[in-house]
Amino acid sequence: MHVVIGSTGSVGREATEQLLAAGEKVAAVTRDPAAVLPEGARMVLGDPSRPDGPTALPDGVESILLSPRAVGGATAALLSLAADRGARRVVVLSAATVVHPAGERRFAEQFRAVEAAAEESGLAWTFLRCADFAANALAWAPQIRAAGIVRGAYAAATSSPIHHRDIAEVAVRAMVDPEHAGRAYVLTGPQPLDQRDRVRIIGEAVGRDLVFQELAPEQIRQGMLAQGLPEEIPDRLLGSLADYAQSPGPSTDTVERLLGRPARSFAAWAADNAGAFEE
Known part of the structure; x- marks a missing residue:
């Protein structure tokens, strides 16, 4: 039995599906009793950010996939509970900024704290220190659908976005x-791209000239604050x-070395998700 924390997130859901397809048993932890999980997954209700959260973890746990954003400061308690249920391994979805600093250090320190607890x-x-997700570009979808223009800061900011399916695999x-x-x-993904590159590639996927x-x-x-987003x-x-406008983020061949094939490109991600950007 494998436990997925953050089972309704993009990586957690994909990992759950891949485990089930491989014939593995999966317990998917969620705080939402109405969550729609992949068929065959066992729902475990509980808030993983609370020490008294998912107390219904089954016995016979082999491994746990941990999303720091889902767990917060309750990592140690959760891993202790998993160990009591037999867990032998933990895989942490961490961030590349732990070892390649960018942005405010406090955010990288939150990931490092979860790593330390593990x-x-x-x-x-095992720590998976991920570059920014290709899926972050979905935040541009309303602007692209409405006017074909993405308004943002730091056009030259460059990193190598990674497809969530590669992380899950x-x-x-x-x-x-x-x-x-x-x-x-x-x-990371296979190719450094700045903001304009990404918008152009999405445009190619949907057959529009985007700006x-x-x-x-x-x-x-x-x-962003006017939209009600927290600071x-x-x-x-x-x-x-x-920071990425001053110095590009890391670009590695780790996905290719581990999976025996090239990492999925941003263009592949854009093609997969073209419908989100179409009028």
Whole structure:
């Protein structure tokens, strides 16, 4: 039995589906009793960010996939509970900024704190330090559908966005194969892209000429706050973009080395998700 924390997120859902397709049993933890999970997954209700959260974890747990954003400060308690249910391995969805600093350090420190709790848990650990998700571009969908213009800050910000399916596939391997224990992998997409590159590629996927219009960072910040987003969201986004405009984020071949094939490109992601950007 494998436990997925963050089972309704893009990586967690994909990992759940891949485990089930491989014939593995999966317990999917969610705080939402109405959550729609992949067929065959066992729902475990509970808030993983609370020490008294998912107490109904089944016995016979082999591994646990952990999303720090779903767990918050309850990592140690959750891993102790998983260990009591037999867990031997934990795979942490961490961030590349832990070892390649960008943006406000406090955000990387939140990931590092979860890594530290995993190291101290007594479980065999694997850290997947991921670059920014290609799926973050879905935030542009309303602007693209409405006018074909993306208004954002730091047009030159460059990183190598990764497809969530690649992260999930690496995560599943680490969950079922103990040879990945004690490894920390920096996972990125195959190609550095700036903001204009990404908008252009989405345009190619939907057959439209799209434009990236650069605005002042403070203007973007105020716009996000006006939408009701918490301050953490623009702080996290704009801090990273500012640094990546000065120096590109990391680009690795780790996905290819681990999976035996090239990492999926941003163009592949855009083609997969073209419908979200179409009028």
